[in-house]
Amino acid sequence: MKIISVVGARPNFMKIAPFIRAIESYNATSDNFIDHCLVHTGQHYDDRMSQAFFEQLDIPEADINLGVGSGSHAEQVGYTMIEFEKVLRSRQPDWVVIVGDVNAILACSVAAKKENILCCHIEAGLRSGDMTMPEEINRLVADRISDLLLTPDRISSENLLNEGIPGHKIRFTGNIMIDTLEHSRNKAQRMRIEDIISANSVNGFRTRFNGFSESGYVLMTLHRPSNVDRKEVLEPIVRFIMDEVCSEMPVIWTIHPRTRKMMHSFGLLDEVMSNNNLIMLEPLGYLEMLKLNMYARAIMTDSGGLQEESTVLGTPCLTFRWNTERPVTLQEHGGTSKLVGNSIDLIRKEFLTALKKSRNPVIPELWDGHTAERCLQAIIDYKTINAGNSLLKVKEYGRS
Ligand code: UD1
Numbered sequence: 001m002k003i004i005s006v007v008g009a010r011p012n013f014m015k016i017a018p019f020i021r022a023i024e025s026y027n028a029t030s031d032n033f034i035d036h037c038l039v040h041t042g043q044h045y046d047d048r049m050s051q052a053f054f055e056q057l058d059i060p061e062a063d064i065n066l067g068v069g070s071g072s073h074a075e076q077v078g079y080t081m082i083e084f085e086k087v088l089r090s091r092q093p094d095w096v097v098i099v100g101d102v103n104a105i106l107a108c109s110v111a112a113k114k115e116n117i118l119c120c121h122i123e124a125g126l127r128s129g130d131m132t133m134p135e136e137i138n139r140l141v142a143d144r145i146s147d148l149l150l151t152p153d154r155i156s157s158e159n160l161l162n163e164g165i166p167g168h169k170i171r172f173t174g175n176i177m178i179d180t181l182e183h184s185r186n187k188a189q190r191m192r193i194e195d196i197i198s199a200n201s202v203n204g205f206r207t208r209f210n211g212f213s214e215s216g217y218v219l220m221t222l223h224r225p226s227n228v229d230r231k232e233v234l235e236p237i238v239r240f241i242m243d244e245v246c247s248e249m250p251v252i253w254t255i256h257p258r259t260r261k262m263m264h265s266f267g268l269l270d271e272v273m274s275n276n277n278l279i280m281l282e283p284l285g286y287l288e289m290l291k292l293n294m295y296a297r298a299i300m301t302d303s304g305g306l307q308e309e310s311t312v313l314g315t316p317c318l319t320f321r322w323n324t325e326r327p328v329t330l331q332e333h334g335g336t337s338k339l340v341g342n343s344i345d346l347i348r349k350e351f352l353t354a355l356k357k358s359r360n361p362v363i364p365e366l367w368d369g370h371t372a373e374r375c376l377q378a379i380i381d382y383k384t385i386n387a388g389n390s391l392l393k394v395k396e397y398g399r400s
Helices: 010-029 051-056 073-091 103-114 134-145 154-162 176-189 193-200 231-245 257-265 269-273 286-295 304-313 344-355 371-399
Strands: 002-007 035-040 095-099 118-122 148-151 170-172 218-220 251-254 278-281 298-301 317-319 337-339
Touching (some): 002 010, 002 073, 002 103, 010 035, 010 051, 010 371, 051 286, 073 103, 095 103, 103 118, 103 134, 118 134, 148 154, 148 371, 154 170, 176 286, 176 371, 193 278, 193 286, 231 251, 231 257, 231 269, 257 269, 298 304, 298 344, 304 317, 337 344
Parallel strands (some): 002 095, 095 118, 148 170, 218 251, 218 298, 251 278, 298 317, 317 337
16 A cells, blocks of 8 residues: 655644654554655745654655745645645555645645545544634645544544534544654653753843743743734734733743744834743744643643643643634633633633643543554555445445
8 A cells, every 4th residue: 555644834743753653563564565655745844843843753754845835825735736746646646644734735635636546634623613714724625525534532523524524434533643742751851941941042041031930931832823913913912921921930932933023023023032031932843842831830822733732731721712623622621721812801811810720631532642553544444444335325326
């Protein structure tokens, strides 16, 4: 069997690493060799957004890099489709495997299905219901046309069924990103927070910062267009952080390239960088981020993956969004995350509540570190199951 799996942007790398390991273990013990090819669309290209993850997570170098780089959504998706179609035609895989919700999944699922190649989506069925979110469009298209939909939780399987996707295409396999978390916990644990800060600092805090007090620190990330692309939204958040959070405890903010550019263009960057209690870091490697998350008093983020990791680690998480495609991470479903949108009143209220909370790790069903094996098995089993389904269909057809 020939599989091409695709990565494009930072959150994909921790999802593909365990899948590649699962293929390697399978090949070591089975006579049916799986020929695997890794394609990187090149959407994320900075070392810190891409190469660093390959190294830390032991992902073999991509066999092919499509080099699409930055651009508008149409440019990224269009260039990816054009280049990926060439790969499909020359490699003729049995399966294309896509992970997550970035632009690569839209481009590569469409290209694969137009070449009549089976497509499997790992992390299928997540729905925010928010059509202004580029990722929601990617999820809807990819899930509608993929042949095998592997879901991280039961709510996602229900979402797919409610959209009319036949049940035989859906398998609840668990959260593959948690495989990487479990695989990396001990390595991350051995890192020192001071070393992470001094190696990644943007604003040279060491000259002004005297170390952490008992109160701990808040960890922050922000990159969604809905939070960072407009000054009238970003500025009040930044002011709240500087005026009310930094006065309580240090804030460690790992800054995404998009956010850094926007802060610079809004004239906010210099002020933030000169705040004595705000530690601005470059985009971090996976292990560094995991370590900081393990010890943060609270996390403020609009990332999807961090809502999940915080739930498993037990870190109180303020999610700077009005909706989430990951409801299992919400406090009302037993997780640690609270949606606060970009309302300063709500952020303040939940921040004060979070400070009173103690760390409470939660492991949702099948977030057990073995999702990748189940995903690979679902692909291997697909033909048998699907053959059964076609037979059933033919029988039902004959009867009517
Ligand atoms: C993308 C994903 C998002 C994911 C995020 C994680 C989509 C639709 N969005 O958003 O789901 O949560 O990645 O980071 O696929 N840039 C660099 N260096 C890089 C990559 C990007 O400087 O290596 C700059 C680009 O020039 C661009 C900005 O960052 O101006 C945003 O990059 P882009 O890839 O368009 O989307 P993200 O916001 O990163």
